[in-house]
Amino acid sequence: MCRKKVFIGLWAGLVWVSLVGVGLWAQSPAKVASPNLVNNPSFEQIGNCPGRYGGIEEAEGWISLGFTPDLFHTCxxxxxxxxxxxxxxxLYPAEGEGYAGLLLYHERSPLEYIATNLAPALEKGEKYEVSLRISWARVYSNYACNNLGILFTNDIGILQSGQDIVPDIRVDKINTDxxxxxxxxxxxxxxxxxxxxxxxNFSGKEKTKKYQFQRTGYPGAYYYIDDIQVRRVVDPTDSDNFIKILGQVKDAQSQAPLAARIDYVLYDLNYxxxxxxxxxxxxxxFSNMQRTEAFYLEVKAEGYFSQRLRIANTDQAIVQADIALQPVAVGQSVVWPDIHFATGQSELRKSSGPSLKMPGQLLTRTFRLSD
Known part of the structure; x- marks a missing residue:
């Protein structure tokens, strides 16, 4: 039997989860998940493969606000x-193909900060579940330290303002994992x-607790960062947060109703x-489906080309989605849509996954090969 060790701690309103052998997303079952507001949360989407230190801005949407934070990637x-x-x-990534790295403490050098925009922005009075994953880069670090912070702001120049900054989340525990x-x-x-x-680290070197593990090497505390999540907490008792989806699947030529399977998909949540x-x-x-910025309906029927429809958020409580499928005919052209490549590269992105399944679905669900 394969056993995994789980260590869970709670202090100052923070949940600390360490899972040996596999990543873990800590989420209360009483809360309804919603889309992540952080673009490129796992540093997968990149302009160029990392080839120099201080290359965090190669990760799409991310910028450096101090010194030279790094980008690590399989490419x-x-x-x-x-x-x-x-x-x-x-260290393998917590999610995807890459992660970031930054200094939270150093005896002499400036500290490092990374930032990205939120889409959509946080709304005043709304509740959000915020999380990230962190790991200590022990090979490089003489020190381990506390004071990892997460700050929400409208002024990305705030670090140069000279004012005291109180982050929205601050980790007091020294992480040595x-x-x-x-x-x-x-x-x-x-x-x-x-x-x-x-x-x-918004608390400054003087207020940072640190532990020195070795006397030689780099006089700092360096940490890997991955899988940043900011999600609005949806009240499962509020009917305004949910929609009903009604529809009919029919043959596009004869208009006859079809036996079909319809999948409701939230790719961002893997739901x-x-x-x-x-x-x-x-x-x-579909009844009581969570209202989100957008969702997909994937429709399949035996002997027909499948469809994948993107439906944007609407204020309507009921969404009507009628779908006409084209029958498969010998000699008919097949369009292979939504194939996405990394910028300037031949590497396929994860968003291509649903379309990449289409040829296999056609072969296994539709065609019968003769002897």
Whole structure:
């Protein structure tokens, strides 16, 4: 039997989860998940593969607000910035193909900060579940320290203002986990509308607790960061947060109803639910589905080309989605949509996944090969 060790701690409203051997998303079952407001939360989408230190801005949407935070990725052209092995240590990503690295303490050098915009912005008075994963780069670090902070702001120049900064989340515990990812999670209520999130040590070197592990090497505390999540907490008792989806699946040529499977998909949450129509009516219904910025309906029927529909958020309590499928015919052209590549590269992105399944679905669900 494979056993995994789980360590869970709670202090000052923060949840600290360390899972040996596998990543863990800590989430209360009483809360309904919603889309992540952080673009590129796992540093997968990049402009160029890392080839130099201080390259965090190669990760789409991310910028440096102090010194030279680093980007690590499986495609790195410099092995010192590779994944899982790099100059700072050895660690597989918590999610995806990459992660960031930054100084939270150093005896002499400036500290490092990374930032990105939120889409949409936080709304005043709304409740949000905030989390990230962190791991200590022990090979490179003489020190381990506390004071990892997460700040929501509208002014990304705030670090140069000279004013005291109190982050929305501050971790007082010194993290010395170097072989696993530790999840830091906290629920907050936004006191203003905020457009940016900044990650770093906002407490200053003098107020930072540190532990020195070795006397030689780099006189700092360096940490890997991955999987940043900011999600609005949806009240499951509020009917305004949910919608009903009604529809009919029919043959595009004869207009006859079809027996079909319809999947309701939230790709950002890796969530999927399905319904099946009855042949005599072709009707389907999804009740009490979470209202989100957008969702997808994937529709499949034997002998027909499948469809994937994106439906944007609406104020309507009931969404009507009638779908006409084209029958498969010998010699008919097949369009392979939504294939996405990394910028300037031949590497396929994860968003291509649903379309990449289409040829297999056609072969396994539709065609019968003759002897």
């Amino acid at each position: 790195a052209t410099d092995p010192r910035l590779g994944v899982p092995h790099n100059y700072f240590g050895t 170097d072989k696993v990812w530790v999840t830091i999670a906290k629920t907050i209520v936004a006191d203003e509308d905020y457009s940016f999130v900044v990650i770093g 999927r639910a399905f319904e099946e129509t009855k042949p005599e009516t072709g009707l389907f219904e």
